[in-house]
Amino acid sequence: MPDRPAPFQLALLNHKGGTGKTTLAFNLAAALAQRDSTLLVDLDAQGSALQWAAQGGEPLPMRVQAAHPLPPAADAAEPTAFVVWDCPPAIDSPQVLALLARLDWVLVPVLPSPVDLWASWHLVRLLQQASSGNPGLRAAFVINQAEPDSALTAAMHQALREFGLPVLTTVVRRRAIYRSAALGGQAVQMLGRRGAAATAELEALIEEILK
Numbered sequence: 001m002p003d004r005p006a007p008f009q010l011a012l013l014n015h016k017g018g019t020g021k022t023t024l025a026f027n028l029a030a031a032l033a034q035r036d037s038t039l040l041v042d043l044d045a046q047g048s049a050l051q052w053a054a055q056g057g058e059p060l061p062m063r064v065q066a067a068h069p070l071p072p073a074a075d076a077a078e079p080t081a082f083v084v085w086d087c088p089p090a091i092d093s094p095q096v097l098a099l100l101a102r103l104d105w106v107l108v109p110v111l112p113s114p115v116d117l118w119a120s121w122h123l124v125r126l127l128q129q130a131s132s133g134n135p136g137l138r139a140a141f142v143i144n145q146a147e148p149d150s151a152l153t154a155a156m157h158q159a160l161r162e163f164g165l166p167v168l169t170t171v172v173r174r175r176a177i178y179r180s181a182a183l184g185g186q187a188v189q190m191l192g193r194r195g196a197a198a199t200a201e202l203e204a205l206i207e208e209i210l211k
């Protein structure tokens with residue numbers, strides 16, 4: 001079998017719960033699948049991404065699978081250009097540490113609240129340690145559930161910069177469509193005009209990651 005190029009691997013990681021890891025993993029995987037074959041791996045024992053995928057009747061643009069055992073993505077049976085990992089709200093597990101050694105990108109969703117930031121130092125240190133074993137690893141914060149208040153978003157960008165981890169310029173707004181898409185087992189891009197604004201911000205996010 002000819003060698004396939006290694007897939008681009010992106011994980012959504014934050015030990016804080018409810019920051020949008022699954023929401024962004026699911027929707028980013030669907031958006032990446034517009035470009036090339038994509039696998040979404042649910043690393044979380046809660047199985048939220050798998051449940052999300054099981055809700056809808058419509059076929060999804062990406063493959064979705066559980067991570068037991070941790071899939072050797074580069075040798076996946078089907079060609080895979082992008083692997084998106086939905087991580088549990090934990091960062092010290094052996095699975096997450098093993099994953100950090102082979103990822104290209106870690107996206108850390110944070111809510112626009114100082115309380116959510118205070119918990120981030122541990123994660124930033126872990127990512128710095130992971131970079132010494134995986135020098136190609138890139139990581140950034142992304143603000144999720146941003147309100148249309150530019151002063152607050154600017155203050156968040158400023159506060160996040162103190163952690164020494166880049167912050168993506170694109171912010172993900174708080175939008176009901178992200179919740180209704182999950183209810184229907186869909187990604188926002190599958191919802192036509194109703195999902196257009198959310199789809200556009202995810203595209204901007206992908207552009208920042210892949211540039």
Ligand SMILES: Nc1ncnc2c1ncn2[C@@H]1O[C@H](COP(=O)(O)OP(=O)(O)OP(=O)(O)O)[C@@H](O)[C@H]1O
Nearest residue numbers: 017018019020021022023089145173174175178179
């Ligand atoms: N941008 C958004 N706009 C509106 N609702 C959102 C947005 N992002 C996430 N949510 C909602 O916030 C809640 C938490 O999101 P999600 O489950 O993606 O977080 P998580 O980090 O995966 O949580 P956990 O740590 O439990 O795995 C969900 O109800 C989700 O629908």
Ligand SMILES: [Mg+2]
Nearest residue numbers: 021022044048
């Ligand atoms: Mg989750």
